[in-house]
Amino acid sequence: MTPRMFVFQLLGVLGLIVVLGLNIIIMDWWERKLIGHIHVRPGPMHTGFHGILQPFADMVKMLAKEDVVPTEADKLFFWAGPMIAVVPAFLAMVVLPLAPGFVLADIGHGLFFVFAMQTIMPFGFTLIGWAAHNKWSLVGGLRSAAQLISYEIPMLISALAVVMVAGSARLTDIVDAQATVWYVFKLPVAFALFLVTAVAEMNRTPFDMTEAESELVAGIHTEYAGMKFGLVMMAEYTAMLVGSWMIVLLFLGGWNLWPLPPSPLWVVLKVYLLQSFIVWLRGTYPRLRMDRIMELSWKYLIPAALANLLAVGVLVIVFKGF
Amino acid sequence: MFGEGLVKGLGVTGKRMIGRGVCDMYPYKRRVLPPKSRIFLSMRATPDGMPKCQSCLTCQQTCPDHVIRIERDPEDRKRALSFTVDSGRCTFCGMCEEACPYDALVFTQDFERATFEKGTLTYRLIDAGIATESCVTASAEEQPVHASAEGGRDAG
Numbered sequence: 172m173t174p175r176m177f178v179f180q181l182l183g184v185l186g187l188i189v190v191l192g193l194n195i196i197i198m199d200w201w202e203r204k205l206i207g208h209i210h211v212r213p214g215p216m217h218t219g220f221h222g223i224l225q226p227f228a229d230m231v232k233m234l235a236k237e238d239v240v241p242t243e244a245d246k247l248f249f250w251a252g253p254m255i256a257v258v259p260a261f262l263a264m265v266v267l268p269l270a271p272g273f274v275l276a277d278i279g280h281g282l283f284f285v286f287a288m289q290t291i292m293p294f295g296f297t298l299i300g301w302a303a304h305n306k307w308s309l310v311g312g313l314r315s316a317a318q319l320i321s322y323e324i325p326m327l328i329s330a331l332a333v334v335m336v337a338g339s340a341r342l343t344d345i346v347d348a349q350a351t352v353w354y355v356f357k358l359p360v361a362f363a364l365f366l367v368t369a370v371a372e373m374n375r376t377p378f379d380m381t382e383a384e385s386e387l388v389a390g391i392h393t394e395y396a397g398m399k400f401g402l403v404m405m406a407e408y409t410a411m412l413v414g415s416w417m418i419v420l421l422f423l424g425g426w427n428l429w430p431l432p433p434s435p436l437w438v439v440l441k442v443y444l445l446q447s448f449i450v451w452l453r454g455t456y457p458r459l460r461m462d463r464i465m466e467l468s469w470k471y472l473i474p475a476a477l478a479n480l481l482a483v484g485v486l487v488i489v490f491k492g493f
Numbered sequence: 494m495f496g497e498g499l500v501k502g503l504g505v506t507g508k509r510m511i512g513r514g515v516c517d518m519y520p521y522k523r524r525v526l527p528p529k530s531r532i533f534l535s536m537r538a539t540p541d542g543m544p545k546c547q548s549c550l551t552c553q554q555t556c557p558d559h560v561i562r563i564e565r566d567p568e569d570r571k572r573a574l575s576f577t578v579d580s581g582r583c584t585f586c587g588m589c590e591e592a593c594p595y596d597a598l599v600f601t602q603d604f605e606r607a608t609f610e611k612g613t614l615t616y617r618l619i620d621a622g623i624a625t626e627s628c629v630t631a632s633a634e635e636q637p638v639h640a641s642a643e644g645g646r647d648a649g
Contacts, residue, residue, distance in 0.1 A: 209509050211509050211514050211516075212516050213514050451510065454506050455502045455505075
C-alpha cells in the first residue's frame with residue numbers, strides 16, 4: 172500500500188465516522204418529526220426552526236447525565252457491550268459503495284462481509300442485556316439473540332437470489348447490473364422478504380423485541396444512562412442505515428436512476444426515503460408477539476425464501492442470465 | 494387477507510403524516526376562547542384602585558361552595574376590608590357573578606393561574622380595602638381578554 176493510498180483510506184474512515192454521526196443527527200430529528208406528524212402533532216418545535224436543534228440538545232443532555240453503572244452489573248461487558256454492538260455496524264459500512272469506485276474497500280464478496288458483520292451485532296445486544304444484571308435487560312437481550320439469528324437466515328437466502336441473477340457478490344457489480352431495470356421489479360418476492368427481514372434485523376417496530384417498552388420497560392437499555400445509552404442508540408441507528416443502504420444497493424438500483432445519469436446523490440436520497448418508510452412502518456404497526464415473530468421467520472419466511480431461491484435458480488438456468 | 498390490512502394501515506398513517514395537525518402551539522399562540530367562558534373570578538375596579546364591591550355579602554351567601562369570604566369594615570358597612578377567593582373550591586358556576594347587584598364581580602378568561610401548591614390557589618381581590626392587582630380596571634375591561642390571540646397575561 173502506498174502512503175498516498177493509506178492517507179486516502181484514513182480520510183475515508185474519518186469520513187465514515189462523520190457519516191455515522193450525521194446520520195444519527197438527521198434521523199433522530201427526522202424520526203421524531205415523522206412520528207409526530209403520524210400522531211397528528213407537530214413533533215419537536217421549541218429548539219430552533221421546527222426543532223432542528225433537538226438532536227444537539229439531546230446530545231448535550233446525554234453528555235451531561237450521570238453515567239450510572241448498577242452495582243451488580245458486569246463492569247467490563249456493561250462498558251464493552253455497546254461498543255461490540257456499534258463497531259460491526261460501522262465496519263459493515265466500509266464495503267458499502269456510494270458511487271462506482273467511491274468505496275473504502277471494494278471486496279469481491281462485499282455482500283457476505285456485511286452479513287458477517289451483522290452476525291456480530293446480536294452478540295453485542297445479548298451482552299448488553301446480560302451484563303446489566305436486570306431481568307428486563309436479560310429477556311430483551313435473549314430475545315434479540317433469538318430474533319436476529321432467526322432473521323439472518325431468510326435475509327441471506329433472499330439476498331442469494333440477487334447474487335445469482337447478478338452473477339457476483341461484489342456490491343458495485345450488483346448495482347451496475349441494475350443500470351436499467353432494478354431488481355425490485357425483477358425479483359419482487361426476494362425484495363419483499365429482504366425488506367421484512369431487514370426491518371427485523373434493525374430491531375425496528377413491528378419487530379423491536381429487544382426494546383419492547385410496553386412489556387420490558389426499555390429492554391436492553393433499561394440500565395443504561397448518559398453516553399453509553401447514546402452508544403446503544405447509535406448502534407441501532409447505524410444498523411438502520413446499513414440495512415437501508417443494503418436494500419438500496421441490492422434492489423433499488425443504487426446510484427442508477429434511469430433515465431437520469433448515475434449519481435451518489437440517488438443513493439443518499441433512496442437511503443433516506445427508505446429510512447423514512449421504516450419510520451412510517453413504526454408509526455403504523457403494533458409490535459408482534461415474540462412467538463409470532465419466531466413463527467413468521469421459521470414457518471413462513473425461510474420456506475418462502477428457499478422456494479424463491481429455487482425459482483430464481485431455475486429461471487437463471489433456463490433464460491441464461493435472466 | 495394477503496396483507497390488505499397492512500397497506501390500509503399505511504394509508505391511514507400516511508394521510509395523517511401529510512395532513513394538517515390539530516395542535517395549538519400554546520405558549521406561542523393562544524386560542525381565542527368563547528366569549529362567555531368563566532375561568533378566573535375577578536372584580537371590577539376604578540383606575541385609582543377602588544373596588545366596585547359594596548360589601549353586601551350577597552355573593553358570599555350565594556356561593557354553593559363557600560369560595561368567597563368577605564371581611565367588612567366595621568366602621569363603613571359599604572366597604573370591604575378583604576375579599577378572599579379560594580379558587581381551589583370554585584366550580585365556576587357563575588352564580589356569584591349573577592347575584593352581584595353592583596355588577597362588581599366578573600369572570601375573566603385568564604387561564605394561566607396554575608400553581609404548585611393548594612394554598613396558593615387562594616387569592617385576594619380586595620386587601621386592606623384597596624383593589625389588588627387581580628382586579629380588572631375599567632380601561633382593561635374595554636378590550637375583551639385574549640381577543641388578539643397573542644400577547645401575555647393582559648387580564649387580571
